Amino acid sequence: MKATALAHPNIALIKYWGNRDHDLRIPVNGSFSMNLEGLSAKTKVLFSETLSEDSLILNEEEISGAGLVRVSQILDEVRKSAGILLYAEVVSENNFPTGAGIASSAAAFSALALAASKAAGLELEEPSLSILARHGSGSACRSIPSGFVEWTNGKTDQDSYAFSIAPPEHWDLADCVAVTSSGHKHIGSTQGHRLAETSPLQKARVEDAPRRIDICRKAILDRDFETFAFIVEKDSDLMHAVMMTSNPALFYWNPATLHVMQSVRDWRAEGLPVFYTIDAGPNVHVITLKEKMDEVQAKLAALKGVQKVLTATVGGAARLLEG
Ligand code: PMV
Numbered sequence: 107m108k109a110t111a112l113a114h115p116n117i118a119l120i121k122y123w124g125n126r127d128h129d130l131r132i133p134v135n136g137s138f139s140m141n142l143e144g145l146s147a148k149t150k151v152l153f154s155e156t157l158s159e160d161s162l163i164l165n166e167e168e169i170s171g172a173g174l175v176r177v178s179q180i181l182d183e184v185r186k187s188a189g190i191l192l193y194a195e196v197v198s199e200n201n202f203p204t205g206a207g208i209a210s211s212a213a214a215f216s217a218l219a220l221a222a223s224k225a226a227g228l229e230l231e232e233p234s235l236s237i238l239a240r241h242g243s244g245s246a247c248r249s250i251p252s253g254f255v256e257w258t259n260g261k262t263d264q265d266s267y268a269f270s271i272a273p274p275e276h277w278d279l280a281d282c283v284a285v286t287s288s289g290h291k292h293i294g295s296t297q298g299h300r301l302a303e304t305s306p307l308q309k310a311r312v313e314d315a316p317r318r319i320d321i322c323r324k325a326i327l328d329r330d331f332e333t334f335a336f337i338v339e340k341d342s343d344l345m346h347a348v349m350m351t352s353n354p355a356l357f358y359w360n361p362a363t364l365h366v367m368q369s370v371r372d373w374r375a376e377g378l379p380v381f382y383t384i385d386a387g388p389n390v391h392v393i394t395l396k397e398k399m400d401e402v403q404a405k406l407a408a409l410k411g412v413q414k415v416l417t418a419t420v421g422g423a424a425r426l427l428e429g
Contacts, residue, residue, distance in 0.1 A: 109150070113216035121344075124308060137319075141248075157195060188228050212245040271323060274422055284392060
């Protein structure tokens with residue numbers, strides 16, 4: 107009883123920050139993302155009678171404690187649905203830095219949801235897979251469907267899932283990720299979501315979210331780069347304003363982060379189609395047209411404080427692999 111799945115991380119275009127229900131990871135606002143082709147997590151799950159406990163190997167390192175508990179919770183759900191009592195061995199690998207704001211948990215938990223359910227003999231439809239992935243990490247629900255993805259916040263466990271609004275080939279975009287630190291972040295997003303409501307700005311951010319979502323959806327469907335750039339950058343700045351004014355405050359940026367943000371604004375003023383968006387970490391996702399990807403990558407790599415630049419185009423859905 108084994109299966110291997112591959113999933114891409116996704117970059118949030120309209121951010122998810124704060125939960126209505128923390129245990130079930132039901133968000134306070136809807137969000138948008140695109141999957142990142144070229145970056146991926148590959149996860150293999152084996153259920154076997156010979157195992158006496160669940161185990162997790164992530165990037166060749168054995169993980170215990172909280173990381174394993176989070177994975178076991180997903181395995182428990184799968185075991186319950188499939189009516190099996192077997193322990194599992196989970197082996198996962200990312201081809202990009204973990205825990206530095208490149209949504210490693212999104213790729214990992216969506217690949218886990220698909221591999222574990224398949225290994226247990228379940229044939230889950232896309233919404234159910236998205237919900238299962240969401241229980242591991244909210245944003246993971248958006249790495250199940252293909253391309254450009256919307257996650258409606260929903261009110262209950264069963265109506266909070268993600269779906270594709272356009273396939274990857276709809277719009278040839280690229281994400282150049284300026285890595286300014288590849289270390290693990292101090293406060294992860296699970297804890298961050300709990301702090302969101304302590305910021306006096308969160309209420310305004312959440313109330314205005316449906317408007318930003320409508321603008322973002324239309325900009326994607328119309329391939330309107332200018333409006334897209336404006337709303338995605340605004341949404342990222344709004345989330346970071348909430349983070350910085352929560353209690354305790356969360357500052358994810360470093361000096362190089364700011365340097366990249368300012369440079370991107372300057373390049374845009376000079377006519378280059380670029381904008382930035384930043385998740386819960388110091389790395390800057392610089393979105394551009396695919397035809398400009400190499401130029402943007404070179405410009406970012408030349409900036410002081412940028413350690414490396416990862417590139418990705420728009421990616422497909424989570425999928426099963428052989429073996
Ligand atoms: O899914 P989580 O708990 O890792 O939260 C993700 C939060 C952000 O990346 C900052 C925003 C988002 O919508 O992905």
